[in-house]
Amino acid sequence: MSERESRTVLLRGGSVYSPADPFATAMVVQDGQVAWIGSDAAAVSYLDAVDETVELRGALVTPAFTDAHVHTTATGLALGGLDLTGSPSLADALARLADHARAHPGHRVVLGHGWDSARWPEHRAPTREEIDAAAPGRAVYLTRTDMHSAAVSGALLAEVPGIGGLPGNEADGTLTRDAHHAARRAAHAAVTARQRLDAQRTALRHAASLGIAAVHECAGPDISSEDDFTGLLGLASRTPGPQVHGYWAEALVPGDAKALERLRDLGAAGAAGDLFADGSLGSRTACLHQPYADTDGHTGTAYLDADAIADHFTAGTEAGLQGGFHAIGDAALATVVEGARRAAERLGLARFRAARHRVEHAEMLTPETVASFAELGLTASVQPAFDAAWGGEDGMYAERLGVERARTLNPFAALLRAGVPVALGSDSPVTPLDPWGSVRAAAFHRTPEHRISVRAAFTAHTRGGWRAVGHDDTGTLVPGAPAHYAVWETEDLVVQAPDTRVANWSTDPRSGTPGLPDLTPGRELPRLLCTVVAGVVVHTAPNE
Missing domain, CATH: 2.30.40.10 (Urease, subunit C, domain 1)
Known part of the structure; x- marks a missing residue:
């Protein structure tokens, strides 16, 4: 061609x-x-x-596919660096760390990603002492699979003065919240411009090799840096490859002209993406109404209240910019909806809906919050691979929440029935870039009532992603x-039902319905x- x-x-x-x-x-x-x-x-x-x-x-x-939630540089660093996603145990992860550190003596910081203590027989995170023993004297930064907590070495901590007084120094030695953000900034500051550019190229080439034509970069001051963000947008603009639509997660307040000017100077598509209303379920920082099932009364962390959310949505709408938040727990989602409703009351519902604000992840939705998403025109940017990785009665979600609450997560069918705009993504490197795998995960959700058809999932991973950035003529x-x-x-194309209890059948010319590949689990993608x-x-x- x-x-x-x-x-x-x-x-x-x-x-x-x-x-x-x-x-x-x-x-x-x-x-x-x-x-x-x-x-x-x-x-x-x-x-x-x-x-x-x-x-x-x-x-x-x-x-071609659109991935609606990506961290491009982190994805490239994970693809070319220390990948702990497949580590079957803590001992194996420490051995991989030791090997990687020895193989890269010139790296100022040892970066790794993907450890998941919930899957390890030791059932705990690596301690600081264990990391120091595996990579003596090295600055080490290892993110948990959800990227909301990290295990680090003593040498890295020494590069962050005052980190001991920040919230998020957990009893097991991991870092969350403000302490994690500070450690992440220190680790990423040690990445050279050449390493960063190489990582971005690696990630975009990998996306293209999977049939992805566009990614939504979810960046921000607590995620990456302005140089990383503008460098990525510049690379994408001058290099044939997937298009990059960049979101910068910085809170806005009405009347703050400088913040709006900075967003435009950065080339941001909006003030959205990972603007944290809460954290993650795996790190127990997602904000819940009821306590986690595996802790004594802990309900997670709320980073923003409804007033701050209303101000952000208001400022974005008035400036003609998309706003949005990362929200996973039911309490965080209720707060985002309340803030959105207050903004809609200030501005008028039609004007608010026209801005097409978005919510990332949106996992613990209730029937009430689903209805509010539909009313307010909020786009749900969701990741079906989360359910594939952590759903089910024996998965991490059930461990954190109990089986009954876990069954309510990621209700894709309810979102589509309500008319909520849905865009699919990966949150890579939290879960890999894998668009057909994401379509399969949505169609064969671990909770049958949340399944959607392959056709609906495919549309959400193609046209849905473009609509989420305001390109209605694309996809x-x-x-x-x-x-x-x-x-x-x-192989043969079929019209595929969203439930394995209903058989697949070949496309009938009389139906007027185009077929897609058979994605039944076990078949090749x-x-x-x-x-x-x-x-x-x-x-x-x-x-x-």
Whole structure:
């Protein structure tokens, strides 16, 4: 396929997933846009007008994916650094740390990600003494899989004066809250500009290799740095690859012109993303109405109240910017809804809804908060892989909350029934970039009543992501739409029900419904052949 956007390309002989023609087998792309969709027979008339003809040989062409919640630099550092996500035990994680530290003597700080003590037989985090023994004298920063707590070395702590007096120094030696943010800033400050750029390139190349055409970067002063954010946006603007829509998580107040000017200077799409209303369930910092099941009366941490949330939404709406928050626990979500409602009362509901504010994660929703999301026009930016990783009666959610409360988490079907805009993402590196895996996780949720169809999940991971950043004309393959698409090698296409108790069936031409790959657990996921962004090839799979 051509790498020059100005060329006209005909793709034929496959299946094109398009609402314009549910049974299309051919597509013409011109000047970075979809120009035509139809049948192979009708495509004959274009043969003399195109610069290139691509024979699909039965491959499936779909809109490319959008990942609605990514930490790009952290993803690249995890891909190329110390990955602890597969560590089966604390002892194994410490051995990996020791090996990695020896192999990288020149790194000023040893970065690692992904440990999960809930899955280890030791059932505890690494202590500071254990980290110091594994990497003597080294500054070490190891994030838990949810990135809301970290285990660090004594040498790293020595680089953060006053950290001992900050909230979040936990009894087990891990850091959460303000102490964690301070340690993260120190660790990231030790990453060189070259390391950061290499990590960003690695992450974006990896995204392209998975059929992802755009990511929503969720950055902010407690997550990364302004240099990291502007560097990433600059890299994406000058390099063929996935587009990056950047959110900067800084609280706004009405009348603060300097903050709004800084957001615009940064190139931010909005003041949203990981602006923390609370923390995470795994680190027991998500804010709950009732105590955690595995603690004595602890209900998590509330970082913002309804007044601060109302001010942020108000300032963003008045400035024409999206606002949004990270909120996971039921108490945090109730506070976000209350703040949103107060802002809507100040501004008028129609004006508030038009801003398309968003909430990240939104896991512990109740029927009441779901209804409020729909009323207020809040977008739910959710991660189905969270349920795949930690759901179920034996998972971390059940351990933290008890089985009954755990069953209420991530109610995707209820959100769609209520008409809530939904966008899917990964929160990478919390869970990996894996769009087809996310679609599967949503369609085969561990709690059957929360399952949605493969088609609905796919739409939320393509068009839903674009709508979340205000691009309503993007994310489907129809004439006039931007040519962001992926080509897949896959088995027979089916119309798939969202519940394993209902059989799958092949596409019936009389139904007018296009088919998607069969994502039943145990079946192979589609294999990417090519990713195209705005008509430009950004990834081609190597020939086998």
